[in-house]
Amino acid sequence: MNDTLTGVAELRIEGLGAAGDGVAHLDGQTVFIPGTLPGEDIRVRLAPAHPELIDIVHASPDRVTPPCDLFGECGGCALQHLSLPALLDWKAQRVTQALTAAGFTDLPPARMFQTTPKTRRRMDFAVQRVPGGVIIGLHRRNGDPVDMTECHVLHPAIFGLLAPLREVLGSLGALTGRGSLMVNLLDSGPDLTLQTPAPLTSADRLKLAAFAREHDLSRISWQDPKDLGIETVAQSGPVREDFGGVIVSPPPSAFLQATADAEKAIVTAVVDGLPSLNKKDVTVELFAGCGTLTFPMSEKGRVMAYEGNLGAANCLKAASGGRRVDGFHRDLGRQPLLPHDLKSTRAVVLDPPYAGAGAQTMPLAKSAVPDIVYVSCNPAALEKDGKALWNAGFSVIGLTIVDQFLWSTEVEAVVVLSRDVKRIRRENSRRSRNDLSRSDS
Numbered sequence: 135m136n137d138t139l140t141g142v143a144e145l146r147i148e149g150l151g152a153a154g155d156g157v158a159h160l161d162g163q164t165v166f167i168p169g170t171l172p173g174e175d176i177r178v179r180l181a182p183a184h185p186e187l188i189d190i191v192h193a194s195p196d197r198v199t200p201p202c203d204l205f206g207e208c209g210g211c212a213l214q215h216l217s218l219p220a221l222l223d224w225k226a227q228r229v230t231q232a233l234t235a236a237g238f239t240d241l242p243p244a245r246m247f248q249t250t251p252k253t254r255r256r257m258d259f260a261v262q263r264v265p266g267g268v269i270i271g272l273h274r275r276n277g278d279p280v281d282m283t284e285c286h287v288l289h290p291a292i293f294g295l296l297a298p299l300r301e302v303l304g305s306l307g308a309l310t311g312r313g314s315l316m317v318n319l320l321d322s323g324p325d326l327t328l329q330t331p332a333p334l335t336s337a338d339r340l341k342l343a344a345f346a347r348e349h350d351l352s353r354i355s356w357q358d359p360k361d362l363g364i365e366t367v368a369q370s371g372p373v374r375e376d377f378g379g380v381i382v383s384p385p386p387s388a389f390l391q392a393t394a395d396a397e398k399a400i401v402t403a404v405v406d407g408l409p410s411l412n413k414k415d416v417t418v419e420l421f422a423g424c425g426t427l428t429f430p431m432s433e434k435g436r437v438m439a440y441e442g443n444l445g446a447a448n449c450l451k452a453a454s455g456g457r458r459v460d461g462f463h464r465d466l467g468r469q470p471l472l473p474h475d476l477k478s479t480r481a482v483v484l485d486p487p488y489a490g491a492g493a494q495t496m497p498l499a500k501s502a503v504p505d506i507v508y509v510s511c512n513p514a515a516l517e518k519d520g521k522a523l524w525n526a527g528f529s530v531i532g533l534t535i536v537d538q539f540l541w542s543t544e545v546e547a548v549v550v551l552s553r554d555v556k557r558i559r560r561e562n563s564r565r566s567r568n569d570l571s572r573s574d575s
C-alpha cells in the first residue's frame with residue numbers, strides 16, 4: 135500500500151492476493167486488507183503499511199467462522215474465514231490464470247481434489263525456549279512462533295505428540311534458544327528431525343531415546359545447525375513408507391506429500407496422464423524424491439528417475455531392485471538432462487521444487503519428448519516454465535487441482551501436456567463427446 139493513503143475509507147474487495155489478503159483499489163493504488171474476501175464491502179482505517187479493518191459492511195456468502203482459535207495469530211493458515219469449496223475454487227483459478235498467462239488457451243475442465251482436515255502428516259515446526267517452557271508451533275507472518283495448542287490441519291498422531299514433546303524438549307540442555315523440529319508421519323511411525331543451537335549432551339540422548347520408546351516413534355535424528363549433518367539418536371526398527379506397494383526407507387526429513395489422500399490423488403493424476411506405453415518405452419522422471427510417483431509409474435513401463443538429494447536418491451535406488459526403475463543422483467540445476475539425453479524418451483514426468491524446473495526447463499522444451507506431466511506446487515513457477523513449454527508447441531490436455539495445504543494459499547496441480555497431434559485430437563474428441571452427453575442429460 136502506498137504511504138500517502140490515510141483516513142477511513144469504504145472499499146469493495148475485488149479479489150484475493152497471492153498471500154490470501156483481500157485486494158481493493160483506491161485513488162489508483164492497490165490496498166491489501168487481511169481477513170477480507172472478494173465481493174465484500176468494508177470500512178478500513180488506512181495506515182501506512184498496515185490498513186486496519188474496522189468492519190465488514192456487506193459480507194461474502196463464502197465467509198465462514200474460522201474453526202481454530204489461533205487463526206490470525208498462527209502463521210499456518212491464511213484463509214480459514216473462507217469456505218472450503220470457495221477456497222478450492224480460488225486455488226483452481228490461480229492455476230488456470232497461471233496457465234493462461236503462459237499462453238495456453240482452451241484448458242480442459244479440471245479434476246478437483248481437496249484433502250480433509252486433520253490429515254497433515256508432515257510439518258516443519260519452530261521450537262523455542264521461553265521463560266517457563268518451550269513453544270512448538272509455526273511462525274507468525276512476521277515474528278516469533280505461536281505455540282500450537284490447537285490445530286485443525288495436523289494429523290492427531292502428530293498433534294498428540296506436541297504436549298509430551300514440550301516437556302522433553304524443555305529438559306534438553308541442547309535447546310538453549312531457537313531450534314526446529316521436522317515431523318514426518320511414516321507408515322513405521324513418526325520420524326522426527328530435531329535441530330538445536332547446541333549439540334546434544336549424553337543425558338539429552340538418553341532422554342530422547344526413552345521418549346522414542348515411550349511414544350512408539352520410528353526414529354529421532356539430530357541435525358547440526360552448522361553443517362546440516364544428520365545423525366540418528368533413536369530408532370525402533372526399519373523406517374518404512376509404502377509407495378504403490380513398494381517399501382522404501384526415507385532418510386530423516388525426507389520430502390513427503392503433505393497428506394496421504396492428496397498423495398493418492400497426485401499419483402492417480404500422474405499415472406492417468408501418461409500416454410499409452412509399450413514395454414520398451416522409457417519415461418524419465420525429474421525431481422523424483424524417494425519415489426512417491428516412480429514406483430506407481432513403473433507399473434506402466436520403465437522409469438529412469440533423477441533426484442538431487444543424495445539421501446532421497448539412495449532411498450529410491452535401494453528400493454529399485456527387481457523393478458522397472460533406474461534411480462540416479464543428479465543435480466538438475468547444475469547438470470540438467472539435455473535434449474540428446476532425452477532422445478528416446480517417450481514421456482517426462484517432473485515434480486520440481488517451489489522455484490520450478492530452473493535450468494532443466496529449456497533443454498526439456500528443446501527436446502523431442504512428445505508428452506510431459508508437470509506436477510506444480512507454485513503457480514508462478516508453473517507460469518514461467520509453462521511459457522517455455524507453450525512456445526515449444528505443447529497443449530494442456532489434462533488438469534488436476536490438488537488442495538493438500540488446507541486453509542493456506544498453497545496449491546498443487548498436475549498438468550498433462552502433449553504435442554503429439556494424434557493424442558491431442560483424441561483428447562479433444564473425448565472432451566466434445568463428454569460435453570455433448572452432459573448437454574443431453
Ligand SMILES: C[S@@+](CC[C@H](N)C(=O)[O-])C[C@H]1O[C@@H](n2cnc3c(N)ncnc32)[C@H](O)[C@@H]1O
Pocket residue numbers: 389390391421422423424425426427440441442443446464465466467468485486487488511
Ligand atoms: C516437490 S519434491 C517432489 C518429490 C517427489 N516427486 C515426491 O512426490 O515425493 C521436489 C524434489 O526435487 C528435488 N530437487 C530439488 N532441487 C533439485 C535439483 N537441483 N536437482 C535434482 N533434484 C532436485 C528435491 O530434493 C525433492 O525431492
